Amino acid sequence: MSGIIQLCERVCTAKTADDLTASLVAAAEELEFEVANGFVRERRSGPCAHHSFGFVPPSYATMHKDQSKFGRDPVIARTVADAGRPVVWGQQTYVSAGQGDLWEEMAPHGLQRGIAIVMPLAQGRWLAFGAESSISKSLTPASLERQVTGFMLLAAYTAARTEEMFFGASAKAASPLSERQREVLAWTSKGKSAWEVGRILGIAESTVNQHLQAITKLLDVRGKAQAVAVATSSGWI
Amino acid sequence: MWAGDCESERPGAGTVRAVRRCVPSSKARAVRGGPTPPARRLPFDLLEEFQMVKLSADQLTTLPFHHGCSCSVAPHEGQALWVADLPGSRVAAIAFPWTAIAPGQLVISDLQLLNSNLVLIEEGGPISLAGYLSRMALVVCSLPWQKEARKARLHS
Numbered sequence: 001m002s003g004i005i006q007l008c009e010r011v012c013t014a015k016t017a018d019d020l021t022a023s024l025v026a027a028a029e030e031l032e033f034e035v036a037n038g039f040v041r042e043r044r045s046g047p048c049a050h051h052s053f054g055f056v057p058p059s060y061a062t063m064h065k066d067q068s069k070f071g072r073d074p075v076i077a078r079t080v081a082d083a084g085r086p087v088v089w090g091q092q093t094y095v096s097a098g099q100g101d102l103w104e105e106m107a108p109h110g111l112q113r114g115i116a117i118v119m120p121l122a123q124g125r126w127l128a129f130g131a132e133s134s135i136s137k138s139l140t141p142a143s144l145e146r147q148v149t150g151f152m153l154l155a156a157y158t159a160a161r162t163e164e165m166f167f168g169a170s171a172k173a174a175s176p177l178s179e180r181q182r183e184v185l186a187w188t189s190k191g192k193s194a195w196e197v198g199r200i201l202g203i204a205e206s207t208v209n210q211h212l213q214a215i216t217k218l219l220d221v222r223g224k225a226q227a228v229a230v231a232t233s234s235g236w237i
Numbered sequence: 238m239w240a241g242d243c244e245s246e247r248p249g250a251g252t253v254r255a256v257r258r259c260v261p262s263s264k265a266r267a268v269r270g271g272p273t274p275p276a277r278r279l280p281f282d283l284l285e286e287f288q289m290v291k292l293s294a295d296q297l298t299t300l301p302f303h304h305g306c307s308c309s310v311a312p313h314e315g316q317a318l319w320v321a322d323l324p325g326s327r328v329a330a331i332a333f334p335w336t337a338i339a340p341g342q343l344v345i346s347d348l349q350l351l352n353s354n355l356v357l358i359e360e361g362g363p364i365s366l367a368g369y370l371s372r373m374a375l376v377v378c379s380l381p382w383q384k385e386a387r388k389a390r391l392h393s
Contacts, residue, residue: 001378008375084349088338119348121367141339148344149378156348156374160367189356191289221366223281223352224289232356232363 003030004150008157017053020161024154025055028131031150032143034110037064038129038158040121040166051166060109072099079118079128086117086152088144090135110134115151119159120220122234123173127159175236176218184211186237189228280306280318284332287354290323294359297372298379300329307385309393313337314346317382317389330354333377335386343383348374 007027014020028036037054056064070076074097078087087093090113094103106112114132121127131151139147177185180201187197194208201208212224219230231237283306305318314336321329331353336346345351351373357364364372 005375005378008371082347084347086344086348117348119367119370122365127367141342144338145342145344145383148338152345152348153371153374153378156367156371160365160371163365163367188289189291191291193288222350223285225353225355226366226369228289228356229364229366229369233365233368 011157011161020053027154031147033131033133035132041126057109075116079116083118086115088115117155121163127162129155181211181215280316280332284330287330289354290327291356294357304385307389309390343386
């Protein structure tokens with residue numbers, strides 16, 4: 001994993017979309033992919049709305065941007081439905097969804113198998129990220145494990161860098177938290193237990209837990225630590 | 238809530254067996270306390286009971302994480318909890334879900350579910366959610382967690 005970790009660190013230092021593309025191409029090669037690319041969406045599903053980066057074979061570039069096919073692409077549908085989960089795909093993925101013709105269009109350009117994922121960014125934006133290769137080189141189960149693990153690490157770093165690079169200076173969104181929710185999360189972020197927060201705010205421990213559950217639902221995150229990450233980086237607490 | 242997610246995806250006997258077999262480390266038990274038998278707790282349940290700890294993001298990769306507990310929650314899916322002792326009797330904990338993509342080959346199943354009790358701070362200020370997930374992914378990818386998860390699968 002050391003090679004891919006070093007390449008992920010290169011992703012972290014990318015200053016421009018071209019830098020990001022160069023570091024992604026290098027990381028993709030390390031993981032035995034030939035193509036790696038991503039784009040930012042305003043919503044979880046839908047076409048590219050902001051920035052795109054990465055490498056797509058020139059012969060496939062026009063088809064890659066053809067948004068009329070997004071709606072019936074089974075890989076896109078699965079990544080949207082299971083955001084955060086990698087979707088490992090191949091010809092069978094398309095054939096079993098009755099969309100084998102889409103795979104037939106991609107295959108001659110070297111996009112025959114791959115992994116795709118959708119990752120959350122700040123302010124409700126989403127990163128769609130994928131890496132593809134031809135099927136000429138067979139993968140052992142062990143090398144598939146390494147490839148998926150490396151891809152997920154690369155996706156996580158790409159999401160973080162994309163957010164900083166393209167949206168770091170953008171205006172902060174208004175807080176969706178109520179004053180009480182803000183207080184609960186602020187004390188929780190300081191290491192206070194639900195019982196302690198309840199004592200401080202003069203409310204029951206169970207009420208504190210209800211507030212925390214409401215906050216994680218409201219922010220669409222998994223758990224207290226992620227809620228704190230969103231709220232602090234957005235300046236809400 | 239996490240256990241509920243797993244159970245709702247793959248209901249059945251596998252989940253029940255997993256709950257019985259998921260035994261947390263003594264550190265996790267000590268921090269959690271309380272009368273509830275630990276054998277009924279899944280890693281993500283345990284994580285929610287660790288108090289939040291503020292930590293510099295740079296320190297994260299230097300923490301000496303060790304295995305807390307791993308368990309299967311379905312034939313091909315499970316959860317793991319790794320913990321590290323911090324100064325001042327504090328504990329850092331990371332929980333994550335895993336899945337089998339081929340016989341014996343395990344990967345993290347969902348980057349969005351990487352979670353910890355850590356509030357990460359870096360020089361420029363608070364860390365974003367994407368930054369948080371990338372740091373967590375780096376830590377998890379550096380841990381020998383597959384070995385423990387394979388054992389958990391064998392015992393489920």
